[in-house]
Amino acid sequence: MANDPIPTPSIKDLQDDRMGEEDDNIFERRELLRPQHVPDKSRIVGRDEEITIVEELLKPAAVGDPPESGFIFGKTGTGKSLVAKHVTGRARGIAQLKEVNLAAAYVDCDQYNTETRTARRLAFSVRDAVEPERYIPDSGVGASRYYDELWGDDGMFNQVDAFIAILDEIDKLGHDATEVLSKLSRSEEAGKTGCYIGVLAISNKTDYTESPDERVASSFQDDPIVFPPYDATQLREILERRADAFKEGTVDGSVIGLAAALAARDHGDARRALDILRTAGKIAKKSGESKVLEEHVKEADEYSDVNRSIKLIQSGTPHARYALFALAYLTKTKLDDSFRTTKIYDVYRDVAIATHADSVSHQRILELMKKWSLPEITENYYTGGGKSEGSYREHRLLHDPDIVMSSAIEKDSLQDVLEHLQSKGV
Template sequence: MTRRNGSVENASALGDAFSARAGVFSDKALLDVGYVPGSERIVARNEEIRRLATALNPAVEGEAPSNAFLYGKTGTGKSLCARYATRRIVEASAETGVDVGRVVVDCSQDDTETRAVRATVRGLNDPAVTGIAVPETGLGRSRYYDLLWEVLDARFDVAFVVLDEVDCLDGTDFLMQLSRAAEAKKLDRCSVGVVGVSNKVRYRDRLEERVKSSLQEREIVFTPYDREALSEILRSRLAAFDDGALEADVVVECASLAAEEHGDARKAINLLRHSGELAASEGADRIAVDHVRRAKSVAERDRMRELIDGGTIQQKATLLAITSLALVEKTRTFKTSEVYAAYEDICAESGLETLSKRRVHDLLREWEFLDVLEITRTGGGRARGSYLQHHLLEDPSVIRSAFDGSERFAGVGFTAGSTTTTWSNI
């Protein structure tokens, strides 16, 4: 009987976890990462939008627009402004009788030339209008290009191809094809405008001179948001909460923490959402500054977990190596030889194949590209030559928490000096 009562009590307690709560949210979707706000919620980017609109505006009269590339760190509004400006041009052109099309290609997903051109033509095509069928599979790259030119000339006077996260695209041939389509007589009627969006300000340096010459793009740099801009952005999302659900200083605290560290609007919004979820889970009817401070570590962990989940097992091993070193040595800067030694130990304990030092260096460069590491070359003093230093930009304890639950690296340890460290209990 006692056991049954215990089960009933446990079920009752669990029932609270599954039952609906009044909580603090009224429209939580406003805080989702994938939510695209309307123009009334685009703040602090008027100058960038004006410059982009100026580059694209010739399309309204049916003329060829300028190509434009938007650069800046994650969460600075690049993609949002690119989508907004191209949509407004499409709407404005309809009033002048000009047919303007737009497609947004996510190059982090469609990361090869074939995938990118296929996504572009499928996004622009309307079989009911063109009579053209574009299959998902079964065609070669050149055939997809042929279909793209057919669709463009059949439907549009001007078309915008927005390449989001263009730095993820393998190679630059797609950029060449788009920018030289008219010159190469691929198109008879339609003009193409390319809008590239990249988190890497140095992306243009990777382009071949012939691509730069062909694009002749206008560059627009998005600087990180300051505290005032982040406060304005967060206030534009307050409809996500019930009236009176936030204490007075919550928005300012979220904006201040985000501005001091990264100036990333997505992270600031995510922090506000986590604060609300923490308050709701505790049964509070108001979000306090304390909720924000405690939620910050959760938001950082989730962001890092997304980066880690997107990496290969070998990428994870290299990041684990420098993170483990940082936790033991209480510093964040190490030579390549030190990182490689830790990496070898991790591979040995996890049963992972050990790659060459050159390949590990390449993997570390990939973490640098994601702004997790900073790699610099420095002199070692007289007769010692120069060497690379790898500086961990992220908090190693946050990275460690993001690895929690990893089956492959559970219990993995290494020897640092005279200290043996086990990953599971760092």
């Protein structure tokens, strides 16, 4: 390609390039430890009942009949997305055997977090499966245009017998979730499409409140599918069934057991267990070791904790992040390591000004700061201040303030916030 900004060297120039050397003495199949990897059924642990329920929902689509729709709830790392993808993939494969045209789409609503973005993702997924040369605008149009591409007079659903949509982290759509679910669940009933449609709506929030309203409730099964956390035994079995990600003899039972036990502390998160074991392998490889040791697992656990904290902070609401930034800033710039809500609130208001946001009340910041203690980003406690001051709440940061500050404020705003605080003498 003449204008390709990424040049590819000639074969001759690459003959002795060290990137081509296969010198990995730790990993054999690293992809088995990736959270996105969808393994075959023999590697899936503790989800037989949930797989059966999802199979019953989607099985009709595999034979050309109408599938059902359902909600899937559970905390992060409990296998929700894995099971949904696994069963959907099998249904699509069986459909091919039976000469049924079954299309499917997976949408990460954390990334595609509006109705228009979700509709665009659905349209492009179907396009890539049934009509790759079809032109669909990537931007500049609304959700209705993408829906028309699916079930309009010339819609792509006219070319398929059934369609399954997996909407992961649907709560990230906010109020748009109801619109998307309504459009998908009601389009068939309204005669807009000749194909059958099934939806798997997934949420990490077990108390998710954006459930379908009356327009769509009848299209979903009455009881949601709830995925419980894994226990330590199940986590160990998950890791054991993926131990062939490593070369033979590089990982033993004590290493796998430790990784499982460390992950079990965090509500049985299988993603965390895989992340710890994968990171331990990378540490061993970087250290030049021939085996993954328990010390590598412990180091990986600490590294995983930092990544987990960053993700938790970045997913917080703006004002919760601004308040946490204020605590981190005070921790870094002052001699003390714990601060009253009043002091945090004063700095928070300056952060809000620097980010062009309207500040919320002192009581609201107190509530938001208390919530940061639940994932152990902070800790807080009441302390007596004497008769003149009464009892008040203090907050202490449990992580590196630099990491917290860079996670709590968007990169392009961070310097402006710091300069504003310094100009105010904070």
